Amino acid sequence: MDSARKGPAITARELTKRYGDVEAVRGVSFEVARGEIVGFLGPNGAGKTTTVRMLTCFLPPTSGTAWIHDLDVRERPRDVKRILGVCPQEDNLDPDFHVLKNLLVYGRYFGLPRRVVRDRALELLAFVALSDKAHAPIMALSGGMKRRLILARALLNEPRVLILDEPTTGLDPQARHAIWDRVRGLRAHGTTVLLTTHYMEEASQLCDRVVIMDGGTILLEGTPQELVEREVGRTVVEAWNYGEDFLNFLRALPGRLEELGGRLYFYPQEGDHIERTFDQRFPQQDRLIRRATLEDVFLKLTGRALRD
Numbered sequence: 001m002d003s004a005r006k007g008p009a010i011t012a013r014e015l016t017k018r019y020g021d022v023e024a025v026r027g028v029s030f031e032v033a034r035g036e037i038v039g040f041l042g043p044n045g046a047g048k049t050t051t052v053r054m055l056t057c058f059l060p061p062t063s064g065t066a067w068i069h070d071l072d073v074r075e076r077p078r079d080v081k082r083i084l085g086v087c088p089q090e091d092n093l094d095p096d097f098h099v100l101k102n103l104l105v106y107g108r109y110f111g112l113p114r115r116v117v118r119d120r121a122l123e124l125l126a127f128v129a130l131s132d133k134a135h136a137p138i139m140a141l142s143g144g145m146k147r148r149l150i151l152a153r154a155l156l157n158e159p160r161v162l163i164l165d166e167p168t169t170g171l172d173p174q175a176r177h178a179i180w181d182r183v184r185g186l187r188a189h190g191t192t193v194l195l196t197t198h199y200m201e202e203a204s205q206l207c208d209r210v211v212i213m214d215g216g217t218i219l220l221e222g223t224p225q226e227l228v229e230r231e232v233g234r235t236v237v238e239a240w241n242y243g244e245d246f247l248n249f250l251r252a253l254p255g256r257l258e259e260l261g262g263r264l265y266f267y268p269q270e271g272d273h274i275e276r277t278f279d280q281r282f283p284q285q286d287r288l289i290r291r292a293t294l295e296d297v298f299l300k301l302t303g304r305a306l307r308d
């Protein structure tokens, strides 16, 4: 399949959503190429879910639009839904049906033969390690199990585009890694994935590209590695129990310094020799020198203060 000649899997143009006075999404435009895994990051209330809901035809945009492959979400919701797999942020499993039945009923919407739906449902239950719960009521599942079932459901129609809103929130490390594995496997077969996450490690490990949102707009996008190198550099120094001497020493070095709750964060412009310098000048100083991560980028862009 020559996907290079085809258009993007997802195209958003000036997507806007207003709830009364709140402008939750303010003219957001982006593209996701076919076969790409893109992560949407942003603090609580940034507008990620609102964007996702417009892309998946659950919410009409106030203005602007989006296309999934070349289908306009406003005009072709039924066709869009056919090629989409969706994992919403909230639990919308049907409490009246047991686990397997939730998948079987959902599968019917796609007009697939019963046999096919059943085979896929059983395979997906095995994948999310819920085979022994197939006949359990939804109520009897733990939070993480519900999440896994919702993910299984999103894969039932073998979607060309998967849109996952915090797919791994509340999952244990085993389940999270299994899901990363599956997502990578799907990408290898040409599936496009857009996911939101608050786990920066997940975004770094899984995503070809990340988009950072805040206040309903896109602040930045790029590959995790290029964002880290460009925005914060390679190295971070964290220090605690420090005195004026150490503080003044850092202030004189080129780089960015943040102080928060008795802890220092220093992002040196040139971090290569900093460890040796500290060993010589401040050997007793409590400190940690580590590689910069996407979390540092996120905190730099969106601040360290809590959001409502």
Ligand SMILES: Nc1ncnc2c1ncn2[C@@H]1O[C@H](COP(=O)(O)OP(=O)(O)OP(=O)(O)O)[C@@H](O)[C@H]1O
Binding pocket: 019, 022, 023, 024, 042, 043, 044, 045, 046, 047, 048, 049, 050, 051, 089
């Ligand atoms: N149905 C609604 N009615 C009114 N305001 C809403 C509604 N849904 C969302 N909002 C507001 O829109 C903004 C964006 O919310 P959204 O759920 O898109 O954020 P998010 O980035 O998904 O956050 P989180 O990380 O907490 O899931 C917030 O200010 C929120 O209060």
Ligand SMILES: [Mg+2]
Binding pocket: 048, 049, 050, 089, 165
């Ligand atoms: Mg959300």
